[in-house]
Amino acid sequence: xxxxxxxxxxxxxxxxxxxxxxxxxxxxxxxxxxxxxxxxxxxxxxxxxxxxxxxxxxxxxxxxxxxxxxxxxxxxxxxxxxxxxxxxxxxxxxxxxxxxxxxxxxxxxxxxxxxxxxxxxxxxxxxxxxxxxxxxxxxxxxxxxxxxxxxxxxxxxxxxxxxxxxxxxxxxxxxxxxxxxxxxxxxxxxxxxxxxxxxxxxxxxxxxxxxxxxxxxxxxxxxxxxxxxxxxxxxxxxxx
Amino acid sequence: xxxxxxxxxxxxxxxxxxxxxxxxxxxxxxxxxxxxxxxxxxxxxxxxxxxxxxxxxxxxxxxxxxxxxxxxxxxxxxxxxxxxxxxxxxxxxxxxxxxxxxxxxxxxxxxxxxxxxxxxxxxxxxxxxxxxxxxxxxxxxxxxxxxxxxxxxxxxxxxxxxxxxxxxxxxxxxxxxxxxxxxxxxxxxxxxxxxxxxxxxxxxxxxxxxxxxxxxxxxxxxxxxxxxxxxxxxxxxxxxxxxxxxxxxxxxxxxxxxxxxxxxxxxxxxxxxxxxxxxxxxxxxxxxxxxxxxxxxxxxxxxxxxxxxxxxxxxxxxxxxxxxxxxxxxxxxxxxxx
Numbered sequence: 001x002x003x004x005x006x007x008x009x010x011x012x013x014x015x016x017x018x019x020x021x022x023x024x025x026x027x028x029x030x031x032x033x034x035x036x037x038x039x040x041x042x043x044x045x046x047x048x049x050x051x052x053x054x055x056x057x058x059x060x061x062x063x064x065x066x067x068x069x070x071x072x073x074x075x076x077x078x079x080x081x082x083x084x085x086x087x088x089x090x091x092x093x094x095x096x097x098x099x100x101x102x103x104x105x106x107x108x109x110x111x112x113x114x115x116x117x118x119x120x121x122x123x124x125x126x127x128x129x130x131x132x133x134x135x136x137x138x139x140x141x142x143x144x145x146x147x148x149x150x151x152x153x154x155x156x157x158x159x160x161x162x163x164x165x166x167x168x169x170x171x172x173x174x175x176x177x178x179x180x181x182x183x184x185x186x187x188x189x190x191x192x193x194x195x196x197x198x199x200x201x202x203x204x205x206x207x208x209x210x211x212x213x214x215x216x217x218x219x220x221x222x223x224x225x226x227x228x229x230x231x232x233x234x235x236x237x238x239x240x
Numbered sequence: 241x242x243x244x245x246x247x248x249x250x251x252x253x254x255x256x257x258x259x260x261x262x263x264x265x266x267x268x269x270x271x272x273x274x275x276x277x278x279x280x281x282x283x284x285x286x287x288x289x290x291x292x293x294x295x296x297x298x299x300x301x302x303x304x305x306x307x308x309x310x311x312x313x314x315x316x317x318x319x320x321x322x323x324x325x326x327x328x329x330x331x332x333x334x335x336x337x338x339x340x341x342x343x344x345x346x347x348x349x350x351x352x353x354x355x356x357x358x359x360x361x362x363x364x365x366x367x368x369x370x371x372x373x374x375x376x377x378x379x380x381x382x383x384x385x386x387x388x389x390x391x392x393x394x395x396x397x398x399x400x401x402x403x404x405x406x407x408x409x410x411x412x413x414x415x416x417x418x419x420x421x422x423x424x425x426x427x428x429x430x431x432x433x434x435x436x437x438x439x440x441x442x443x444x445x446x447x448x449x450x451x452x453x454x455x456x457x458x459x460x461x462x463x464x465x466x467x468x469x470x471x472x473x474x475x476x477x478x479x480x481x482x483x484x485x486x487x488x489x490x491x492x493x494x495x496x497x498x499x500x501x502x503x504x505x506x507x508x509x510x511x512x513x514x515x516x517x518x519x520x521x522x523x524x525x526x527x528x529x530x531x532x533x534x535x536x537x538x539x540x541x542x543x544x545x546x547x548x549x550x551x552x553x554x555x556x557x558x559x560x561x562x563x564x565x566x567x568x569x570x571x572x573x574x575x576x577x578x
Contacts, residue, residue, distance in 0.1 A: 049444070075446035083444070089437035100434040103427045104446035112427075152446055 001060070002027045002156050002187050003048065008057035010043055010211075017043045018211045020057070027155070030178075030188045032202035032219070034195075036232050039208040041191045042084055045158050048189075049081045050074040062155065075104065080149035081158040084191070086141040090134030094125055097133050097144055101151035116151060123147045123177060139170040146177060157181065159190040163197055175201060195233070199223070207232065266406050274523070276402035282515045283409035284470055285495055287416040289507035291463035292492040294420065297502035298429060299456040300436030302355075305362030307488040308346075308369045309339040309461040313468025314483050315373065318386055321396075328397040332469035336462045343461030347454035363486070370484030385479030388472065397473045405474050412470050416463045417508070423459075424504050432456050433502065464492070498544065500551030509553045 005023040009016070018040045025031050033041050046052040048059055050071040058067045061077060069077075089097050098116040099109075107115070120126040123143050128136060133144060142162045149157050159178070163171050171194065178201060182188055192198050198205060199219045207214040207222060209231040215222065222228055229237060269276030288310070295301050316338050317331030326334075350361045373380045380386070392400040399405055423429045431452050434442045439449050472478050491514075499510025517540055521533035548555040 051440070051443075071440075071443035072446050072448045075444060081444055083441070087438050087441040089434050089441060091437060092433060096430065096433070100430045100442070100447070101445040103430055109425055109427075148441075148445060 001025065002062055003189065004058075004060040005044070005048065006058045006060065008044070008047055008054045008059065010040075010047055010052060011055050016211050018047065018054070021208070021211075021213050023206060023213070025156075025187060025189060027187055028182075028185065030182055030190065030201055030203050032198040032205040033189065033191045033208060034193070034198055034205060034232065035208035035214070038210075040211040041208055042160055043211075044208065045081060045160055045189075045191065049079055049158060075152055075154075078153075078155035079158070080152050080154035080156070082142075082145035082149055082160055082162055084160040084164070086138070086145055088133035088136065088141050088144055091132055093130050094133050094136065094140075094144060095120065095129040098147050098151050101148040104152050119147050119151045122150065122180065124173070138165050139167075139174075142166065142174070143177070146174075146181070150181065154186060156187045156189065159188060159192075161191050161193065163192060163194055171197065195223070195237075262410065266403060266410075269406055270401075270403050273402060274519075276406055278516055278519050279406045280402060280409045280474060281519065282511050283406065283413040284467060284474075285491060285511040285515055286508050287409070287413040287470075288464060288467040288488075288492050289495040289499075289511050290413070290416045290420050291460050291467065293460075293496045293502065293507050294423070294432070294463075295453075295456045295460040296493055297496050297506065298423075298432035298436065299453055300432075300502070301453065301456070302359045302493065303362040303457075303460075304359050304486075304489045304493060305364070305366035306460070306464050306492050307484050307486065308362075308366040309343065309464040310468035310471070310488055311366075311369055311373065311480075311483040312339045312342060313465030314472035314478050315380060315468075316465070317469040318388060318472050318478050319379065322386065322388065327395050328469055328473055329395070332397075332466050335465045335469055339461040339465035340458045343458045344454060347457035348450075351450055351453060363489070366484060366486070366489060370480050373480040373484060380480070383480060385477055388476040388478075390476060397469075398476070408473070409470055412467060413508075417504075419459075419463070421504055428452070428455070436502065494541075498541065498551060500553035500555075503551065503553055505553045506551050510551075513552065 001024050003023065003025040005021055008018055008021045010018040021040075021044060023044075033044070035041055043052065047054045050066070050069050050073065053068040058065055060066065061074070061079060064077075066074065066077065089100065092100070095113070095116055098119050099112050102112045102116045102119070105115075117126065117129065120129050123146055125140065125143050125147060128140060133141070136144060146159070146162060163174050166174065175197060178188060178190070190198075190201065202219055204216060205219050205222045206216040207228050214227055214231055215225055217225070223233060223237065229235060265275075265279055269279050288306075292303065292306050296303055313332065313335035316335030317328045320326040320331040320334060321328050346362075346365055350358055353361055374383050376382070388398070390398060392398045397408070399408070431442070431447050434445070434447060435449055435452060442449055468483070472483070495510030495514055496507040497510070498514060499508065500506030518537055521536050525533040525536060544552065
């Protein structure tokens with residue numbers, strides 16, 4: 001298992017954001033995480049990546065207990081993440097953004113720049129490399145989040161709604177990009193609201209509702225589960 | 241932060257022109273004491289402001305208490321020299337080490353403070369040191385200050401005439417510049433800029449935000465303290481009111497912000513422009529109506545900041561780059577039509 005959450009709970013001043021969540025993700029999987037707003041999806045990501053300490057429970061990364069390990073340590077261990085609310089280093093150029101991430105892997109500035117340029121070519125941002133990150137479109141900023149995550153050569157990427165707000169073409173491009181990332185042997189854990197994206201990408205889907213794991217399973221199983229329909233999808237849901 | 245390395249003759253010419261201008265200025269300063277005094281202050285503040293820029297510009301932590309390190313540097317080297325006969329060349333390094341330890345503590349203590357709260361904490365810290373220096377009169381001679389006897393000799397870091405000090409201050413500025421240039425082009429520079437932009441994102445890229453911020457504070461303090469020693473050796477008199485004066489902190493920050501915050505040439509441009517204006521106004525109008533020269537200096541600042549909000553150097557750089565880009569485009573269009 002590359003990632004395990006065992007009985008993870010998190011409460012904020014009495015508000016139970018996560019209660020007793022168990023998750024297992026195997027190396028090489030693409031796992032979707034869905035659920036209504038406020039279900040605790042991003043909170044779970046924050047606990048896993050070290051931005052929040054769980055109230056109780058443990059997080060295991062590649063078999064090691066990493067509960068409460070600080071975010072920069074998690075990055076060094078091979079866990080990358082993107083942010084739902086994109087956080088570019090707005091006054092630095094696109095290339096510099098990725099170089100900062102690339103520096104984690106060491107090397108001289110010249111090598112770091114070349115490797116970062118390579119990552120930008122992969123994600124299709126190479127042409128915009130000398131623009132400041134703040135001038136990118138939303139789609140561009142989301143791509144930059146992925147580029148930065150890729151640059152640290154992670155074993156696992158947590159993608160937090162990288163498609164929200166994108167148009168149909170951009171969504172398709174992002175799906176292709178995720179497939180490309182996956183082909184490099186990187187495990188993917190993805191939060192997404194667009195159901196057909198989750199259906200086409202994920203090997204397995206986990207549904208979170210009011211801080212609890214409602215159920216999990218293969219995508220086609222999950223969308224026919226009455227509990228999921230009641231809590232999230234709604235009656236009469238179809239992908240078309 | 242651009243790493244374009246163009247080792248062309250043009251590049252060499254740029255250095256030769258700068259070196260030539262500096263040599264000429266030093267030679268002229270030899271005959272004109274007021275000019276030489278300006279040069280000492282310009283070079284000293286180029287170094288000080290550059291040092292401030294590490295934490296204030298690159299890492300984006302607006303300190304207005306850097307005079308604390310300046311004072312630590314000047315008091316340490318002076319007291320070591322007077323009480324134990326240790327040359328200020330060594331004293332400067334001891335002061336730098338002491339400032340590093342203090343900056344390490346201050347860095348960790350103020351780590352969680354953001355924006356104005358960080359700034360207030362640094363101001364308070366410098367004030368505390370000023371009061372301590374005033375009241376621990378057994379060690380510091382308190383408010384009456386300490387005079388350094390005039391024994392001109394290289395080993396004492398004391399010079400006859402101003403030219404020696406011009407070269408001393410220039411050497412200080414060059415060292416700080418080279419360190420900052422190296423930092424600007426390597427990992428630390430990128431990391432500090434990333435921390436300035438967004439600490440959460442920085443952590444996700446494996447940056448230890450706390451350690452890097454404290455490191456920036458320590459580096460910045462080390463060079464500020466050395467600048468303090470240089471100043472003490474130039475004035476040959478130290479007292480709490482001037483060695484821990486708020487206006488030193490303010491000038492360090494001001495020159496960097498005026499020239500271009502977080503840019504390598506910002507502090508250099510800022511000091512080179514503002515010191516002569518400050519000194520000229522002080523000498524010309526300081527005697528006529530009290531405060532007039534400060535009011536005029538303020539006016540110059542307000543106008544410049546309104547015209548160039550990003551700082552003088554980035555604005556000029558942007559203008560020149562824009563001109564070059566336009567002329568290249570024109571050239572390309574010209575070739576296309578043929």
